[in-house]
Amino acid sequence: MDLYQRLKSRRLLVVTGKGGVGKSAMTAALGRSLAARGRRTLVLEVDPRENLHQLLDVPPSGGEVTRVAADLYLQNLKPKAVVDWLVDEKVPIPMLARRVKESPVYQRFVEGAPGLQEMAIIGHCLRVVSGQAFSRPRIDTVILDAPATGHGIYLLTAPRLFAEAITDGPFHHLAQQGADFVADPDDAGLVIVTLAEEMPVQEALELRQALAERFGRQPDLLITNGLYPPLPPDAAGAGDPLLELWRRRRRINEDELARLERDWQGPKVELPLLPIDRGPALIGALQERLEAVLLGPRGAA
C-alpha cells in the first residue's frame, strides 16, 4: 500500500512535534486533503484556546462538532468534557450524575489525576470512529492536533500506563481499549512535524525512538516544514547581509536535513517556507504541496 493510501486508511492520525513547528497547519492541510478524497474526517483540537477554526475558515466550535466542508469536520475538545460524558453514561440517574460532576472532589480528580486527560482524549477518538460518541456524522478518520512532543508521547502511552496501573474495573477496560487502539498498526498512525533546526529534529528523533521502544512502531510520516530555499549558486553579492543570513540559515537547514537523511528511516516530506500569512490560504497552499509530494503531479491534479 502506498503512503497516501496508508494515511487515508487510518482511523486515527496523531500529528505531533515541538511547539511552533506548524502542527496545527499540517493537521488542517491533511484534514482537507483526506476529506477532498472522500474520507470523512474529523480534525480534533485539544488546546483550550481554539485556533484551528481560523485556519479552516469557520467560526469557533466551542466544543461542538462543526462542519467545515464536504466530509470535513472540526471539534475543539476539552478533555474534562469526555470524563463528564463518561459519568453521564455510567451513572444512569441524571440527578446523581449532576451531583457527581458538581462535587469538588470529582473536579479535582479530573484536573489532577495524572494521565486521565490524555486517556480521555484517546478514548474520545476511539468512540468517535466507532460511532459511540455521536452517530452523525459518521467519521472515518480522526486527525488529532496533539500537544507538543513532550506531552505527545505521554498522550500515546497514557492509556497503557493507566491500564497497567489500574489492573481491574471499568477504567482499566477503557484504558486497555485505548491502549490497543493506539498500538494497532492498522488503526493508528503518527505524523511528526519538524523544522530543519537542531531542537525540533532532536525531538522528532527522540519521539521516533520512544515510539519504537514502547510500541515497536514507526511514524507514518515526517514532515520537515518551513525550509529556506536553496541559495542560487550565482547569487554572489559578497557583504550583502540578506544573502549572508539566507546562506547561513539555509546551511542550518541543510545540516539538519543531512542528519535526518542519516538517522531517519521512513517516509519524509519537505515543505518550503511560504510567504503567505497564517490562514486558509496558507492551508490550501500546504495541502497542494503535500499532495504533490505524496500523490505525485498526476494525483494532485
Add this chain to the structure above:
Amino acid sequence: MDLRAGRPPFLVCVGAGGVGKTTLAAALGLLSARAGHRTLVMTFDPSLRLKDALGVGAAAHGEEVAVPYDAPGSLHASLLDPRKTFDRLVARYAPDDATRDRILGNPYYDHLAGHLGGILEYMAVERLYEVARERRYDRVILDTPPTRQAIDFLEAPQRIVSFLDSGALKIALKPWFDEDGHLQPGGRRLGFIGRGLERFLDRVVGLQLLRDMSEFFRAFEPLFDGFRQRAQAVENLLASPDAHFLLVAGPGEARIPDTLFFARRLKAAGWRLGPLVVNRVHPRFDGGAEGSSAAERDGRQLFAWLGERHARGVDALRALLPPEQQLVALPLEPDEPTDLAALEAMGRRLQELLRSSATDR
C-alpha cells in the same frame, strides 16, 4: 532591568514552547556571571549542543555542574528531571523508611507519578524552593518547562496549595478500605446499602483504582504539610520583588494573542513582568527584489516578506501593550548560538537592546 546589577535575585524566563527560552536563559546566565555574580541556570529542555556547551549533558539529572567559563562570578547549570526530583523529595521528607517505601512502591506512584503532565511543574517548584533556601547563589535564572500553554508552571504552587486545602484530600485520606480490600463503611457499618455502594463504585470507577489511590494518598499524608508549606513559600517568592519574569515570545502576528494572554495573566497574578523579548525577529532589508535569477528574486522577496511581517507583529504587539511595558525585538542571528562565546554575545546584545529601549521611554 540591568543584569549586571545584583537584583533581582530570581529571574524566570517564561513563554510558549519553541521560542528560545532556554538559550536566552543560558545567555543571561553568562552575562550575570560576567558581572561577578554567583549564578545558577536551571533548565528543562536544552538542545544537545547547549547541553554540551553548559556541560550538563554528561551530569546526572538535577545535579548542579560548574560551567567552565572564565568570569569574575561563577556559573552553574542544572537540568531538571521530574521523576528523580520527586523520588529524592520523598526520600528526604518521608518521616521514616517505611513511609518512603510505601510511597515509592505504590503502583499508582510508580506508573503515573513520574511520567505525566503536571509533575514537571510541581517538581520545578520544589527545586526552586531548595535552591532558594540554600542561598548558594546570588542569582538564579529559571527556565520554565516546555508546555504549550506555558502558564501551567506558574499556577503549580497555587494548585498544590488549593488541592491540599480542598475537601478532596480529606476524603481521600479517610480509611476507606479494610484489610480485605472491602469498602469500610460498606462492609461494616452500612449493611446492604454499603454493599450496593461498593458495587456502584466498582462499576463506575473500579475499586482497584480507588484502593491504589487511597493507599497512595494515605502513604503520602505525612509529607503533605511540607508540600503545602513549600508551595506557599515559592508562591510568596514568585510574588515578591525578588522575582522578575522575562517573557519570551515568537515573532509574527499569529503569536500575539498568546503573548498578550501571557502578559496579562502574569500581571493579573501580581507578578513582576520585566521586559518582553520578541525573539528571532527577521531583520528588514532595504532594496527591492532584484537578483540575477528568478530563484534569487523569489528568495529576496521571501526575506523581505518575513522582515515586514515580523516588524508588523512587533509594532502591533507594542500598540496593544501598556506604554510602560518594556519590549525589545531580538533579531534572528545567522547562526544558532551553541558555544559559550556566542551565547555571551547574544546576552550582550540583549542587554544593549534593553538599555537603549529603557532610555527611549
